[in-house]
Amino acid sequence: MFTGIIEEIGEITAITASGDGWRLTVRAPKAVQDAVHGESIAVSGVCLTVVGSTTDTFDTDVMKQTLDVSALASASVGTRVNIEKAMPTGGRLGGHIVQGHVDGTGTIVEVRPGDQWSVLRVEVPADLAPLVVDKGSISIDGTSLTVSAVSEATAEAAWLEVSLIPETLVSTTLGSRGVGDRVNLETDILARHVERLLAFRAVSEGGSR
Numbered sequence: 001m002f003t004g005i006i007e008e009i010g011e012i013t014a015i016t017a018s019g020d021g022w023r024l025t026v027r028a029p030k031a032v033q034d035a036v037h038g039e040s041i042a043v044s045g046v047c048l049t050v051v052g053s054t055t056d057t058f059d060t061d062v063m064k065q066t067l068d069v070s071a072l073a074s075a076s077v078g079t080r081v082n083i084e085k086a087m088p089t090g091g092r093l094g095g096h097i098v099q100g101h102v103d104g105t106g107t108i109v110e111v112r113p114g115d116q117w118s119v120l121r122v123e124v125p126a127d128l129a130p131l132v133v134d135k136g137s138i139s140i141d142g143t144s145l146t147v148s149a150v151s152e153a154t155a156e157a158a159w160l161e162v163s164l165i166p167e168t169l170v171s172t173t174l175g176s177r178g179v180g181d182r183v184n185l186e187t188d189i190l191a192r193h194v195e196r197l198l199a200f201r202a203v204s205e206g207g208s209r
Contacts, residue, residue: 002042002084004095004137004144006172007031010043010083012075013057020064024048024075028083029056035085040100042084044173045142045184046070047100070102071141071182080173082142095144096137102184103128103192106140108177109159118164119148120174122183129158131187131195138162139186143172 010028017023024043031041032053039050041058046066052059067073075081087093106128110121122140124132129151132138136147140162149161169175177183 001087002047002098002100002142003087003091003093004084004098004139004142006082006084006143008083009171009173010081012077012079012081015075015077018061021067022062022072023051023059024062024072025057025059026081026083027057031083031085032056032058040086042082042086042098042100042142044070044072044081045098045100045139045186046072046102066102069104071105071184074182080176082172084142096139097189098139098142098144098186099189100142101186103131103187104185105182106160106185108179108181108183111177111179116166118169118175119161120164120177121159121161122185123157123159124185126158128185128187129153131191132158132160133191136191137188139184141173141183142186143168143174 008030010026012024013027014025015022035050035053035058040047048060050058104125106122106124108120109123112119132150134147134150138145138147145162147160148163151159
């Protein structure tokens with residue numbers, strides 16, 4: 001489990017085909033200081049397993065299903081990524097509960113910079129829109145953020161907005177994102193559970209009539 005508090009910005013230094021997936025080498029000096037084989041590290045919000053490491057890099061395998069649903073599929077050597085190690089037992093939950101299980105991707109459609117703040121508007125897939133609420137939590141590229149605005153349910157294209165403070169702009173890759181960029185989205189786990197429960201309730205009530 002993760003918290004969405006990014007520890008460092010890493011860089012993909014190598015991509016090697018591995019069956020129908022990839023093996024990535026990621027430069028992340030802080031993360032590998034005490035990294036061990038088999039532990040989990042979130043790479044721009046995607047939970048991946050360390051299969052090897054050096055003094056400043058780690059290797060990890062990315063399966064096809066992960067490439068299909070995440071923005072890692074468009075990554076290349078030199079791509080900067082947000083890095084977070086799994087939260088230790090007893091650690092502080094500084095952001096919100098992030099599993100590292102990406103629901104899908106969104107596309108940045110607007111960036112509104114301010115003197116200190118920057119607002120990102122992200123178009124989200126229709127199936128994820130009901131899981132995003134104003135003032136709720138969202139993970140974008142692994143960063144825990146508070147939703148500052150959402151589109152109406154009747155909008156032709158669903159979107160959400162987040163307001164990025166100076167620390168987020170500097171300490172994550174979101175500060176360099178622009179219009180047209182794809183980002184990884186993970187909705188709040190509680191919202192996903194509620195949606196699933198309601199779906200089963202609807203089926204049950206429909207069958208009892």
